[in-house]
Amino acid sequence: MGKNVLVDFQDGVLQITMNRPEVLNALSLELLEELRHEFEDAAQNPEVRAVLFSGSGRGFCAGADLTSTRIGGDVGEVIERYYNPVVRAIVGMPKPVLAAVNGVASGAGLSLALACDMRLLSSSAVLTLGFTGIGLVMDAGCSYFLPRLIGRGRAFELAYSGRRIEAEEAKHLGLGEVVLEADSFSDDAWAYTRRVAMGPTLSFASVKEQLNRAEDNDFEVQLALEVKLQRRAVASEDAREGMAAFLEKRLPKFCGK
Numbered sequence: 001m002g003k004n005v006l007v008d009f010q011d012g013v014l015q016i017t018m019n020r021p022e023v024l025n026a027l028s029l030e031l032l033e034e035l036r037h038e039f040e041d042a043a044q045n046p047e048v049r050a051v052l053f054s055g056s057g058r059g060f061c062a063g064a065d066l067t068s069t070r071i072g073g074d075v076g077e078v079i080e081r082y083y084n085p086v087v088r089a090i091v092g093m094p095k096p097v098l099a100a101v102n103g104v105a106s107g108a109g110l111s112l113a114l115a116c117d118m119r120l121l122s123s124s125a126v127l128t129l130g131f132t133g134i135g136l137v138m139d140a141g142c143s144y145f146l147p148r149l150i151g152r153g154r155a156f157e158l159a160y161s162g163r164r165i166e167a168e169e170a171k172h173l174g175l176g177e178v179v180l181e182a183d184s185f186s187d188d189a190w191a192y193t194r195r196v197a198m199g200p201t202l203s204f205a206s207v208k209e210q211l212n213r214a215e216d217n218d219f220e221v222q223l224a225l226e227v228k229l230q231r232r233a234v235a236s237e238d239a240r241e242g243m244a245a246f247l248e249k250r251l252p253k254f255c256g257k
């Protein structure tokens, strides 16, 4: 589409890379539109079994592009039109989306990483809320995901202090799941995502749906969802292959169907 986002497809992994390295991939409206387009395309493309989301250069994403100030206009319209569709596309996509946080993630850049299914952190990654440092509030889903990931008190402490969180602490808090060495981060993050893409990705899609719904469903509704999704999973090619491989004492070869 445009030049603010790079895409690369290999072995079932679609890599979507924000590409404004000179401003740490700060989110211009053009970049957000391109992201929306790529995530929506990835959701529709049956060849794509997992998505790896990263930033080019030394940053992951420094949040809203502060050079194109929206003060005076209706920021709510901007958020609804440009930011929230990207978040919805990530969360609604029936496939795993892994954020590869290669460097600093701030403000809405952190929100986008938190919307992903998991976060691979470079050992040199730094996370910061950013919003309150410039008198703003959390947006692009941050206020939804952050307390669910780390708890309300910790979420408030990070918002109030705006402090920098390094990779190991981020993992300890629950903001990231895996820390990988900075020197080989992009190769290792890609290899990690490829292993995910080789898995039973249809079952991963249902697990994603279970986890999305678990945030708000009550117990009985969630049990009913498990029954519905397990019926579908049992009928899949991957479930047949998984069970056959177990009985034949061999490794399964999943196709994502």
Ligand code: T3D
Pocket (backbone or CB within 6 Å): 022, 023, 024, 026, 027, 062, 063, 064, 065, 066, 067, 069, 070, 075, 078, 104, 106, 107, 108, 109, 128, 129, 130, 131, 133, 134, 136, 139
């Ligand atoms: O209107 C709306 O869209 C509302 C929505 C708001 C949601 C939000 O995301 S609010 C939060 C916005 N983001 C921030 O407040 C973070 C601003 N950036 C920083 O605090 C720092 O740059 C970092 C902590 C992220 C990284 O620091 P450092 O020292 O590693 O890098 P740097 O030197 O500050 O930045 C490198 C360049 O990127 C620099 O440009 P220069 O001087 O080399 O020409 C810097 O100005 C530019 N840059 C960094 N962040 C942004 C940016 N340019 C535009 N917008 C940015 N957000």
